[in-house]
Amino acid sequence: MQSFVVMQGETYQVERELGIITSPQKDSGGQEPHSWLRMKEINVGDRIFHYVKGYIVAISVAKTDCYVISKTLDIESQKKNTSDNDYLVELEYYELEEPLNVLSNFREISPLLPIKYSPFQQDGNGNPGYLYPCNEQLVIKLLELISDLNIYRVDEEQLELAIGTVRRTEHNNFIPMIAEMESEVKLMIRKGHEKFRKELLPLWANKCALCDIELPILLQASHSKPWKDSTHIERINPFNGILLCCNHDALYSKGYIAFDGQGRLHISSSIPEEDYLIYNISPKKKIARYEENKPYFKWHLKNIFS
Numbered sequence: 001m002q003s004f005v006v007m008q009g010e011t012y013q014v015e016r017e018l019g020i021i022t023s024p025q026k027d028s029g030g031q032e033p034h035s036w037l038r039m040k041e042i043n044v045g046d047r048i049f050h051y052v053k054g055y056i057v058a059i060s061v062a063k064t065d066c067y068v069i070s071k072t073l074d075i076e077s078q079k080k081n082t083s084d085n086d087y088l089v090e091l092e093y094y095e096l097e098e099p100l101n102v103l104s105n106f107r108e109i110s111p112l113l114p115i116k117y118s119p120f121q122q123d124g125n126g127n128p129g130y131l132y133p134c135n136e137q138l139v140i141k142l143l144e145l146i147s148d149l150n151i152y153r154v155d156e157e158q159l160e161l162a163i164g165t166v167r168r169t170e171h172n173n174f175i176p177m178i179a180e181m182e183s184e185v186k187l188m189i190r191k192g193h194e195k196f197r198k199e200l201l202p203l204w205a206n207k208c209a210l211c212d213i214e215l216p217i218l219l220q221a222s223h224s225k226p227w228k229d230s231t232h233i234e235r236i237n238p239f240n241g242i243l244l245c246c247n248h249d250a251l252y253s254k255g256y257i258a259f260d261g262q263g264r265l266h267i268s269s270s271i272p273e274e275d276y277l278i279y280n281i282s283p284k285k286k287i288a289r290y291e292e293n294k295p296y297f298k299w300h301l302k303n304i305f306s
């Protein structure tokens with residue numbers, strides 16, 4: 001199962017009534033924008049978040065794979081576009097009773113957005129374009145925020161005990177859909193991480209690449225290119241990572257340290273030199289990396305290191 005965000009704006013009402021999403025194949029210049037071409041990736045069972053004017057207003061489940069529909073009979077559409085055919089996916093729409101305002105929740109959403117092909121801009125507004133990928137970590141966060149608004153109502157007097165009551169029992173099919181989506185996505189993340197860690201551990205002789213700590217409970221399989229930015233294959237590629245202790249993993253994933261293509265350690269200027277000993281890092285450190293680590297170390301150095 002994959003997830004996407006579709007930016008609908010004016011087209012939402014019509015598309016919801018028809019139970020579809022649709023886009024042209026080519027623009028007037030004959031180009032294929034990525035956000036239209038991505039329609040082809042949708043398969044039956046995939047989930048889509050619908051974004052309209054600042055809000056996630058619905059979630060849908062694809063009832064068909066993407067297919068191409070001829071619009072030779074639709075004269076109005078033909079006037080607007082040069083392509084003869086459109087991409088189309090049939091969907092089961094679940095409209096939210098309480099839409100989710102992206103901007104007011106952007107502090108939680110923003111860290112989960114990919115650097116490339118993010119549905120939202122850095123200021124919290126939607127990007128132009130039609131269909132964007134939605135990584136699993138972002139799915140979990142959106143579902144949490146949507147559930148808080150639409151499923152659970154914590155009564156004032158119950159706040160102390162933090163017990164929620166189910167709010168919308170009349171929409172019985174909405175709650176199982178959300179629950180199923182959440183558990184499927186969590187399983188995907190867990191299975192992915194398990195495989196990644198299992199294959200990464202022996203590459204680094206089961207110890208931190210920087211300080212030789214061997215205690216398994218302290219060892220993290222750290223991604224160089226994070227989950228949110230990786231393709232499905234990159235996420236489980238053990239060379240897209242390095243084995244580090246918890247401390248060094250935190251420094252690495254937050255961009256305080258990085259490695260170049262040769263495996264030389266780079267240290268952020270935000271760590272004062274006199275603290276290097278405390279953190280057990282040295283600018284002279286060079287690790288024995290694999291050739292396959294190179295592109296991922298370079299990506300991390302360029303995009304995460306600061």
Ligand SMILES: [Zn+2]
Nearest residue numbers: 208211245248
């Ligand atoms: Zn370490």
